[in-house]
Amino acid sequence: MANEYDAIISPGTREAPVAYCPRRTVLDKLLVDAAAEAGAEVREGFAGILAAARARD
Numbered sequence: 001m002a003n004e005y006d007a008i009i010s011p012g013t014r015e016a017p018v019a020y021c022p023r024r025t026v027l028d029k030l031l032v033d034a035a036a037e038a039g040a041e042v043r044e045g046f047a048g049i050l051a052a053a054r055a056r057d
Contacts, residue, residue: 032044
């Protein structure tokens with residue numbers, strides 16, 4: 001039985017016959033949490049397009 005943490009298994013290429021892809025909801029949360037922990041300002045619920053990003057030291 002699949003759950004939210006399962007990877008999706010898809011046919012790959014001749015060199016790599018199986019491709020794995022994490023569910024976007026899981027991957028996105030991991031990336032957002034890591035960015036916030038690294039000091040990024042996170043605005044959840046924003047449905048627009050990111051036009052610019054600025055890095056600070």
